[in-house]
Amino acid sequence: MEGVGEIFKTGFNVTRLGEGDRVILSGEPIGSWSSLALFEANDVIKVPKRVPIEIAAGLVINTVTAHRMLTDFVELGPGTNVIQNGANSACGQNIIQLCKLWGLVSINIVRNRPNVEELKKQLIDLGANYVYTEEEFNALDEKDFFFTRPKLALNCVGGPLLTRMLKFMAPGATVVTYGGMSYKPITAPTTSFIFDDLTFKGFWLKRWNEDYRNKDKKESMMNELFELSAKGFLHAPAHKFVPFEKFKEALENTLSPKGLVGHKCILDFREMHAEQEKEWAKEREIRKAKEKEEIKRKGAIAKADLEKVMKERERQKTEEKDKGKK
Amino acid sequence: MEGVGEIFKTGFNVTRLGEGDRVILSGEPIGSWSSLALFEANDVIKVPKRVPIEIAAGLVINTVTAHRMLTDFVELGPGTNVIQNGANSACGQNIIQLCKLWGLVSINIVRNRPNVEELKKQLIDLGANYVYTEEEFNALDEKDFFFTRPKLALNCVGGPLLTRMLKFMAPGATVVTYGGMSYKPITAPTTSFIFDDLTFKGFWLKRWNEDYRNKDKKESMMNELFELSAKGFLHAPAHKFVPFEKFKEALENTLSPKGLVGHKCILDFREMHAEQEKEWAKEREIRKAKEKEEIKRKGAIAKADLEKVMKERERQKTEEKDKGKK
Numbered sequence: 001m002e003g004v005g006e007i008f009k010t011g012f013n014v015t016r017l018g019e020g021d022r023v024i025l026s027g028e029p030i031g032s033w034s035s036l037a038l039f040e041a042n043d044v045i046k047v048p049k050r051v052p053i054e055i056a057a058g059l060v061i062n063t064v065t066a067h068r069m070l071t072d073f074v075e076l077g078p079g080t081n082v083i084q085n086g087a088n089s090a091c092g093q094n095i096i097q098l099c100k101l102w103g104l105v106s107i108n109i110v111r112n113r114p115n116v117e118e119l120k121k122q123l124i125d126l127g128a129n130y131v132y133t134e135e136e137f138n139a140l141d142e143k144d145f146f147f148t149r150p151k152l153a154l155n156c157v158g159g160p161l162l163t164r165m166l167k168f169m170a171p172g173a174t175v176v177t178y179g180g181m182s183y184k185p186i187t188a189p190t191t192s193f194i195f196d197d198l199t200f201k202g203f204w205l206k207r208w209n210e211d212y213r214n215k216d217k218k219e220s221m222m223n224e225l226f227e228l229s230a231k232g233f234l235h236a237p238a239h240k241f242v243p244f245e246k247f248k249e250a251l252e253n254t255l256s257p258k259g260l261v262g263h264k265c266i267l268d269f270r271e272m273h274a275e276q277e278k279e280w281a282k283e284r285e286i287r288k289a290k291e292k293e294e295i296k297r298k299g300a301i302a303k304a305d306l307e308k309v310m311k312e313r314e315r316q317k318t319e320e321k322d323k324g325k326k
Numbered sequence: 327m328e329g330v331g332e333i334f335k336t337g338f339n340v341t342r343l344g345e346g347d348r349v350i351l352s353g354e355p356i357g358s359w360s361s362l363a364l365f366e367a368n369d370v371i372k373v374p375k376r377v378p379i380e381i382a383a384g385l386v387i388n389t390v391t392a393h394r395m396l397t398d399f400v401e402l403g404p405g406t407n408v409i410q411n412g413a414n415s416a417c418g419q420n421i422i423q424l425c426k427l428w429g430l431v432s433i434n435i436v437r438n439r440p441n442v443e444e445l446k447k448q449l450i451d452l453g454a455n456y457v458y459t460e461e462e463f464n465a466l467d468e469k470d471f472f473f474t475r476p477k478l479a480l481n482c483v484g485g486p487l488l489t490r491m492l493k494f495m496a497p498g499a500t501v502v503t504y505g506g507m508s509y510k511p512i513t514a515p516t517t518s519f520i521f522d523d524l525t526f527k528g529f530w531l532k533r534w535n536e537d538y539r540n541k542d543k544k545e546s547m548m549n550e551l552f553e554l555s556a557k558g559f560l561h562a563p564a565h566k567f568v569p570f571e572k573f574k575e576a577l578e579n580t581l582s583p584k585g586l587v588g589h590k591c592i593l594d595f596r597e598m599h600a601e602q603e604k605e606w607a608k609e610r611e612i613r614k615a616k617e618k619e620e621i622k623r624k625g626a627i628a629k630a631d632l633e634k635v636m637k638e639r640e641r642q643k644t645e646e647k648d649k650g651k652k
Binding site: 158163176177178179185186187188189190191192193194195196197198199200201202203204239242 | 365470486489502503504505506511512513514515516517518519520521523525527528529530533628
């Protein structure tokens, strides 16, 4: 439910943020799918205008998830191999890009689909080192596996595909699960734990956000991601803006059991209130004009008061001088 | 393949160990099932005579495994709950006893069997807090679970029983697998990792021994276990000594797919070479007598040499005196 919004008005005492600033939610992103909503200043993070809107809209879930999963579980030196399934998901595309940026080798598994060569090219263009369909990966011979064995597996699929992936992992590697797209459980042979020394863990962004909300660790990560996005090193996943009126189309795309649409829909609330926004803009003008008037009026009163005070002081001085002469 | 042996003879330069000392192997315990074997002094650990032989024989695998699994994975303060399956295995019985000694609460699951009440009593007597058959455990309602949720699960069974156990774990708990008695894989729902934040790891004693061989950590643990055994705080699992001639009986017990025998067989090599040992004892006597003789002989030579030297010195002194008089 992530999204990016623009500040229409700030409350008293809010100095860190101003009208027209772009913000994303810092905690659980509930309420970001609205045309107008009220938040506490501490609940939002300011996004530099240089960050493209389509990246800002998805940053707080997919990019953060990718960043944390590549950072928090395994010490990954440059050249280390990372394997992931569901590699063309929004999160998967972020994983590919961060791997590329950080000098990691990404091995990516996607589901087969009619236009799979196009998808492969798209992921390679993003920075993927290897892309396999599930069938191609299943046909790989463990003995002939020509990569350094991955120290980290990122899993959003589960089921037999993950079980197969385990055979290729380095001893002592970690498997991080963040989704279950296959609707099948995670199954591993006993030997994966005893002899291969694998560790299975999970990642849940909600828990991470609760633990790290308003903490330096989160702030420095967000600044890093803003910087990378602003400079064009991080790209939004394949996407399409859909006006909110057509939200059904967007939801159908997302909920389709096949999920092979190939792009993410970004709900666009901008047009929705275009008329009302004009009114708001007018109101804002009137309000600003009134505020100006008020400031002028207060200024005039203050000036009059000041003149009064100065006159009184002058009078007192003259009086004292007269006393001195006597 | 663990076992305990007695030193028959030590090589030159070995001062730390002597004839008659009891020892266990420090590395992988291969070769301990022999009536006579040759080891490097660094490959054995001396066991105090106060440690009962039936404990010493099993200490190096089962007790060490239990100790490490309760120590290396989760910080367990007193009162913390630990759940295990296969609780009546030799390792399981050690886990129960160490939990009791360290103030942990053990929840134990065993397979049903004809004399199950007897087995339950035996485990309770060892210090188990709760003992369930698999059927009883499966019938427990998660909602009505009346324990503090366990932070550690020790698994040597796998299959559906482990999957069921996951429902009772505390958030953030760890599952350590050290066996696969059910011959079924480990299956967990995706939610166990994402929402319940569980960690799955494995323990393999061989790897631990390779990592910690001849290190202080291992030495201090062994001394702790020797002390506990010598003082009667640690008991050997239910067992029976079987003369080596009857090894088939012992193996059949162990390999029985039912594995419900209720006691561990300890192979006894002591009788096997009783006759030969008498011969060895004789040989040892002769050797010792010879050594004594040799020492005497060398002593006599040394005495003669010394007398010679003293005489010569006396002669020189007299000569010098004579010179002085001149």
